[in-house]
Amino acid sequence: MTLAHEASRAPETGKLPRRPQTKRPSRRAAESRAGYAFLAPWLLGFIALTAGPMIASLYLAFTNYHPIRGGEWIGFDNFTRLIDDPRFMDSVEVTLTYAVVGTPIKLAAALGVAMLLNNRRRGKGPYRSMFYAPSLIGASVSIAIVWKAMFNDEGIIDDMGAFFGTWNGGWVGDPGKTMPMMILLAAWQFGAPMVIFLAGLKQIPGELYEAAEVDGAGAWRKFTRITLPMLSPVLFFNLVLETIHSFQIFGSAFIISGGRGGPANSTLFYTLYLYQRGFGQGQLGYAAAMAWLLVIVVGIITLIFFRTSRYWVHYSGEGR
Structure with a gap:
């Protein structure tokens, strides 16, 4: 069909039809392919090292799998057995005590040191490095041995x-002193939340403190009325992270107790007991059930934190 014939068929428009154009790959599609190519190593690592093991452990949680004898599907039996396991209940009690007591102490120490560093005019750099250093080496095997x-x-x-x-007498062999010892070790590693608190303190306008001083507010009133409300998003962030970390304690408990959780199960943390069941006794199905129960509990606690944050976390520019 010729161009003149096409023009005669559409006299009312008075315009010639456009020539058909060959479609070329758009720049956005090329950029997308390049992005996926760069993302591919991470995706492969995520599937092979994270998603794959998670799916496998979810399956094992419903079996009585043993690395030598194999196993079979048993449904929810592993989860029901947990309730009747006295050592499991001991591990839950020890871990909850550590999380409920140790996390606030660690955050209080981090916030206190951050406020001291924020008020210093000189020599902040060396002090920051000194207080942050335990967070770099505190979880190592050598420090746990020391x-x-x-x-x-x-x-x-x-x-x-x-x-x-x-x-008189060591703390390691005394069931009443092992938990304070573990909490002190956790509080000693306050460097990471301290740095985050310090960054949050830098964002609080100094004019608020000056206005409070004019009104006659003291140090405690400025702390409760200005510092804490303005710092509440950072406090919420640190609270969630440190609570999750407290449920994952393993290395220091394993080294200090020699992998046994003693004395009298006083250092039998949840992850340590999970390790004993899975790798010490070969009960991988039981250990997988414990792992998924921990994931669910930590998820519920995190959800509670997010749901209740609306009552005490204040964001700048947000109308309340």
Whole structure:
């Protein structure tokens, strides 16, 4: 069909039809392919190292799988057995105590040091590095060994207690002192939340404190009326992260207790007992059930934090 014939068929428009154009790949499609190509290594790693093991563990949670004997599908039996397991209940109690007591102490120490550093005019850099250093090395095996030696019988802490007459005997072998020892180790590693608190304190306008001083507000009133409300988003962030971390404690408990969770199950944290069941006794199905129960519980606690945050977390520019 010729161009003149096409023009004669549409006299009312007075315009010639456009020539058909070959479609070329758009720039956006090319950029998308390049993006997926760069993302491919991460996707492969996520599927092979994260998603795949999660799906496999979910299946194992409903079996009595053993690495040598194999296993079969048993449904929810692993989850019902947890309720009748006294060591499991001990591990839950130990972990909850550690999370409920240790997390606030760690955050309080981090916020207190952050406020001190924020008020300093000189020498902030060295102090920041000094206080942040335990967070870099605190979870290592060597530090856990040193910590155990410090609190063991005839260790430096034992010698100090004997010198002042406050206690005698190591903390490691005393069921009543192992939890305070573990909490002190966690609080000593406050560097990461401290840095986040310090960044949040830098964002609080100084004019608010100046206006409060004009009104005669003291230090405590400025802290409760200005610092905490303005810092509440950062506090919420640290609270969620540190609570999740407290449920994942393993390395220090394993080293200090020698992998047994003693004495008297006082250091039998949830993840340590999971390790004992899965890798010590070969009950991978039971351990997988424990792992997924932990995921569910941590998810529920995190959801509660987010649901209740509307009552105490204040964001700048948000009408309330």
